[in-house]
Amino acid sequence: MNFCTGENIPDEYVPMMLGEMTLAASDVYSIEWHQRPSPETLDRFRVLVIGAGMSGLCAAIRLEEAGIPYIVVEKNDRVGGTWLENTYPGCRVDVQNHFYSYSFEPNHDWPEYYSRRDDLQSYFERCADKYGVRDNIRFETEVVSAHYDDEAKRWNVHLRSADGSEYDLEANAIISGVGQLNRPKIPGLRGLESFAGPTFHSARWEHHHDLDGKRVAVVGTGASAMQFAPELAESAERLEIFQRSPNWANYSAEYSKQVSDNKRWLLKNVPYYAKWYRFILFWRTSDGAYPALQVDPDWPHPERSLNATNDMMREMISTYIRSEIGDDPELLAKVLPTYPPFGKRILIDNGWFRMVKRSNVDLITENIREVTRDAIVVDSGERFEVDAIVFATGFHSHRFLWPMEIVGRSGVALREVWGENPRAYLGVTVPDFPNLFCLYGPNTNLGHGGSIIFHTECQVRYVLRCLRELLEQGNAALEVRRDVHDDYNDRVDAMHSNMVWAHAGMNSWYKNSAGRVTTNSPWRLVDYWKMTEEPDLSDYIVS
Structure with missing residues (x-):
């Protein structure tokens, strides 16, 4: 790693990069059953994934791999999320594609280093087909509301289809893949x-x-x-x-450069070239700048x-x-x-x-x-x-999961709990909302650089390993303890107080109206990778 970057890379990066570069003995992002539950146990457990963009697809692919029954609901008529909805002239990624891609599905045929919207959309369409998740997606379907039934330990979810018809389903767990930047914000200009x-x-x-x-x-x-x-x-x-x-x-x-045929040949044919190239991009665009x-x-x-x-x-x-x-x-x-x-x-x-x-x-x-x-x-x-x-005025970045009505165990809606100050443990789980998991949730945006796909793979790994613990131990629900949640967010705020986004001269969508940074992660990528490697059940109320 030192040779590739010309810098001294700390040893703490070795386990993460072996996994990120798929050099580890096993897939470090997989579920890894300790004792696989019986087919009957799995059949009784159903996961609802909201959204078929980059995060929702990643969750679906890992659920499919683990054999956990799931349904994905997607408001659009195709997968892709951000890359489906954004079609403006010149739309492209601003992180190099050889890092902005799933670790388990590298693409050595990107036409450009920073590929355009159509190429990105095609990549996610291919992933949906290759990993066999498309048949589990209900397109043109939105979640209207979800209420947690504490007695049954299930979520009752109300859905609406494109034709206006509405119906209900039950889920043991919900994974939200709607992210932060999906509901456009237009200012209320007079006239x-x-x-x-x-x-x-x-x-x-x-x-x-x-x-x-x-x-x-x-x-x-x-x-x-x-x-x-x-x-x-x-x-x-x-x-x-x-x-x-x-x-x-x-x-x-x-930025606008085509990937040459020679470069593609190297990526495809020289052993480990593509893997080390991905690491160089990781370091240069993320933790190296921290x-x-x-x-x-x-x-x-x-x-x-x-x-x-x-x-x-x-x-x-x-x-x-x-x-x-x-x-x-x-x-x-x-x-x-x-x-x-x-x-x-x-x-x-x-x-x-x-x-x-x-x-x-x-x-x-x-x-x-x-x-x-x-x-x-x-x-x-x-x-x-x-x-x-x-x-070009951004999104309702502080209104996570909006406009869905998500009501927790105590009968209180998540929008009332959060207001303009969304908080979650690891950006993923919230007290009083058992078995509700957020991907790209509060304080998980990468404001300084890096690939949000990396964060998503960390979160999906964590969520599926939480589900593994439930299924293997015969339990029904996990709810993060409030003291654990609050302590984590105190640490987030303490870290931010010494970082650029809290600078007195800054006013951006990263902050809420009270000045708290609610969107960005304060951690190095290696820190977050370690935090989300394995769930600690002592952090949770298990029932």
């Missing part, structure tokens, strides 16, 4: 309902609207806008971009950075941005962040900085005052006449 042209969110792109030659407004400048706005600028008459805060965005030579996120209390420039490493990164990216913007101090002031690097996820420049220099593009940093029939008006009173508005 928006009066706008005469089309308005839509980038995550629900309305392709029947022809934007060529039109005056288009883009509200928001996050990760999605970074990808689609440069493409819109090529064909729009004018592009009016309304920005709340700029992003740190760096150059990557491989020290840059930590506050150095003795650092003399806390207003601009956290520590010497963070400041070096700030200067490196700033130099790149200046080289792209050139001699335009007014524009440079708009695009150069004042907060520390990693305060928001560092993006990859998709031609953004060259785009904002175009003669048909305006970058507006004033607040929007109102929307009229044909324009957006900012606080100064200046009007920007537009024919269409595209919102």
Whole structure:
């Protein structure tokens, strides 16, 4: 590992990387029965998986492998989740695909290093077929509500199909694979309902609207806008971009690069080449960058950075941005962040900085005052006449499992328990909600980098091993102890207090209205891998 990275990798990474690179003697993410239950015991136990995106598919594949009966319900008509729903121009992954893929299903035929939406969607479609889970998916079906019956130790789930028909089913356990970023958020701008042209969110792109030659407004400048706005600028008459805060965005030579035939040959034919390549991507894009996120209390420039490493990164990216913007101090002031690097996820420049220099593009940093029939008006009173508005304004990231009504053992809904402050043990389990498991739950987003698929595989392993303990020991339910849950979240908050997302200059979707970081994980990937390796039943009330 040291040789591949040119750095000193701690020994604690060895067990994790042997599994992640599939070099271990057995699959470290599998269930590994100690004593396989009888077919009758398994037949009496049913798991409901909500969602057939990346996380839900991973859970279904592992349940299928373990022989545990399950049903997947998916609101869309196909698998894929994020990669099915997001179809905006330029949509692609911002983590290299040879890491952004299941450890058990490497793909040596990715056409690009950062592949486009259609290639990602095809990958998950192939996984659904190869691992035999498609027949267990009920498409165009949504969970309306789920109520836990403490006497029966089951969840009573109410479902709605696309035709409007509703029905109920029972499940011994629920695995939620709906994630954090699946319900688009459109700001409540004054007068928006009066706008005469089309308005839509980038995550629900309305392709029947022809934007060529039109005056288009883009509200928001996050990760999605970074990808689609440069493409819109090529064909729009004018592009009016309304920005709340700029992003740190760096150059990557491989971002739009095709994977060569020679590279594919190496991945397919040279022993262990693909495995070590995956490790290099892991280290470079995740834990290798972790020290840059930590506050150095003795650092003399806390207003601009956290520590010497963070400041070096700030200067490196700033130099790149200046080289792209050139001699335009007014524009440079708009695009150069004042907060520390990693305060928001560092993006990859998709031609953004060259785009904002175009003669048909305006970058507006004033607040929007109102929307009229044909324009957006900012606080100064200046009007920007537009024919269409595209919102790149993120998601309801704090409203986990919304709009489903999930009611626990005590008869209290999860939305009432959480409000805008969702918390869960390991981001997975919640007191008073037995046998309810969340994937990509609270405080599991990777804000500093890395592949969310890695976190999902850790969570699915943990959940299935919880189910293994229930089935092997003849028990019905697991409920995390409140003191264990609270202690874990106290540690999460303590870690965050010394990290970039809690910086006084930061205001992002990572935080709730009270300033608590509710979305991001504070842990190194190796820490979370260890935490989720095996469940400790003493953390739970078992019944």
